[in-house]
Amino acid sequence: MNNTRNIIRQSKTLVGPFPEFNVKDVSECPHELFLEWFKAAIDSGVHEPHAMTLSTTDHNGFPDARVLIIKDVDQDGWYFASSSQSNKGKQIEVNPNVALTFYWSQVGRQIRIRGTARKMDKDMSANDFLNRGVTARAIALIGKQSSIVKDQIEFEQEFEKQIYHIEQNPNIVSPTWTLYRVTASEVEFWQADEERKHIRLKYSNEGDEWIRTQLWA
Template identity: 50%
Template sequence: MHPLRDSLRPLKSLTSTPPPFDPSAAPDNPLELFVQWFTHAVEAGQVEPHAMTLSTVDADGVPDARVLILKDLTDDGWWFASSSASAKGVELTANPVAALTFYWPAVGRSVRVRGTVTRGSEEDNARDFSRRGLGARAVALGSPQSQRLASHDESEAAIEEAARELDAHPELVSPTWTLWCVRPESVEFWQSDAERRHQRLRYSSQGQSWSTTLLWP
């Protein structure tokens, strides 16, 4: 395989101009600052600002990561949804800790969240599943996510059958559909600088309050 080094070197990075940020004026709670930064990313036209990387650890201690969508942010933490039978669901059940990474290149900002993971209630899980579109519900019902697949035709047939079942019984809910909440123990806010003089502010949980620390770039 041809090395990518010569192709990578000319590519530009950190080309956006972040808005002013004064860490000394940051709110006491990282959730408040996250909402501020998220709102600014949306207003700046960041594509899919609610996309985030979820990192987990498998039974052998090997990290795994994938991109999914933020479902909600509450006082408890950051919420996402997935089948409990998926690879990430199995990993979170065995080792309920995770990290989230948001990156908004349009504004030159990133947020990292680390913490423990809890599940939503059965009622909340069912409500979230029912709010999904028909196609998304059919995939969740008819697809054993992350399992070995023999062919594309096999998955299409299973999903079409699930769609027919949902059409006949709209109240059907996947028994494995689960809301997960990352309860933050630390949250880091990173703002880029073209000369790599990045600003980093880390919040650390202190029970009912938070402490903040500036970090070197």
């Protein structure tokens, strides 16, 4: 136990230098600042900046979280996709209130988004599905995400079967594949500081207006 604690304590954190963050010179809408930070993350060589943590709650109120990728961002919200019959899809059906978290350690930046997830129409979902790679489509078509698999042979057989279906019908779409949009109620931008004087800026949606407030670190 003590050895583990020492290893953790000796692990370096918040190693800069980090970019500056002037809270007085920011966009009025959070999606615009998000896109600025996202581009800066790409320019800084952040690995997989589109990876995010999606947090939901199950029917018992227990939190659940997993990492997936953002598909798009615009003035209406943040988009991701999944099977509506996956655990996260079922949880969203019961409680559409979700949270998204992005963390880019190389630039010391974190973005937290709280809002409501809504299903997009079938055409948008189908278009998203068809833009996925063949392997990803085949796995989605199996339709058994989070179910128990007996062994790897069973998986490979189902996978090959779906690959064949795609070869025979390239436009086949999983009936449960769903594109979701998260309409944000709050978006917080966190900029790390090597001396722990972190900067936090929160956007809160009030009707048609975004209110910006700086928070204590």
